[in-house]
Amino acid sequence: MKRRGNIYIVSAPSGAGKSTLCQELLTVCPDITYSISHTTRAPRGGEEDGRDYHFVTREAFQERIAKGLMAEWAEVHGNYYGTSLETLEATVAQGIDVLLDIDVQGARQMCEALPECVTIFIMPPSVDELRARLEKRGTDSPETIEKRMANAVGEMDQRDFYRHVIVNDDLAEAVAAFVAVVKGCREGVNA
Ligand SMILES: Nc1nc2c(ncn2[C@@H]2O[C@H](COP(=O)(O)OP(=O)(O)O)[C@@H](O)[C@H]2O)c(=O)[nH]1
Numbered sequence: 789m790k791r792r793g794n795i796y797i798v799s800a801p802s803g804a805g806k807s808t809l810c811q812e813l814l815t816v817c818p819d820i821t822y823s824i825s826h827t828t829r830a831p832r833g834g835e836e837d838g839r840d841y842h843f844v845t846r847e848a849f850q851e852r853i854a855k856g857l858m859a860e861w862a863e864v865h866g867n868y869y870g871t872s873l874e875t876l877e878a879t880v881a882q883g884i885d886v887l888l889d890i891d892v893q894g895a896r897q898m899c900e901a902l903p904e905c906v907t908i909f910i911m912p913p914s915v916d917e918l919r920a921r922l923e924k925r926g927t928d929s930p931e932t933i934e935k936r937m938a939n940a941v942g943e944m945d946q947r948d949f950y951r952h953v954i955v956n957d958d959l960a961e962a963v964a965a966f967v968a969v970v971k972g973c974r975e976g977v978n979a
């Protein structure tokens with residue numbers, strides 16, 4: 789029987805650096821596929837439909853839920869986000885490893901269905917640094933940043949649910965730790 793791909797789940801409060809770390813991991817391990825989520829959030833400048841997210845309306849998203857097309861979904865910071873069941877299943881069935889950047893609610897749903905998922909939580913070095921990174925990124929309005937900061941503490945409180953916790957202080961060190969987790973799983977060390 790063909791080996792099924794591993795599923796790596798990464799969560800973090802907004803601004804902790806999970807998109808940056810995911811991009812770095814995919815450069816080091818180009819054979820991992822990034823799962824492109826569906827969302828009702830508006831695209832940010834520089835984001836592309838079908839590359840960063842599948843940007844859809846609330847109606848289209850609700851229809852996908854009703855039809856059972858989502859492996860998991862959640863409402864995060866006032867928008868729907870979710871993972872396509874068909875795409876995920878088709879990828880892992882081919883033996884390809886998949887990286888999911890999803891929130892804590894989605895991570896719990898995935899682990900309930902598939903306990904073998906490898907879970908990684910990214911922590912910022914501090915709450916002040918988290919805010920500084922969101923402000924420096926310059927992609928969100930002050931209201932959006934406040935909403936994300938308000939949700940951050942509750943999200944970080946759930947880090948014990950995750951098998952691996954990485955503090956993203958020095959970027960190179962955090963990338964190395966992330967790559968080590970993935971390589972360890974592939975070699976069966978910390979699977
Ligand atoms: N449950 C779930 N959460 C998702 C999915 N895609 C993205 N998210 C989460 O939604 C939150 C907001 O993501 P985003 O709007 O890109 O903002 P960012 O975290 O500031 O980059 C983050 O916690 C993501 O991990 C998904 O498919 N399912």
Ligand SMILES: Nc1ncnc2c1ncn2[C@@H]1O[C@H](COP(=O)(O)OP(=O)(O)O)[C@@H](O)[C@H]1O
Binds near residue numbers: 803806807809921960
């Ligand atoms: N280790 C780090 N040190 C300093 N800045 C960082 C670090 N990691 C990421 N950043 C910056 O912080 C901001 C938020 O990172 P991003 O990857 O968009 O976070 P997330 O996807 O978790 O919301 C970006 O401007 C990014 O360049």
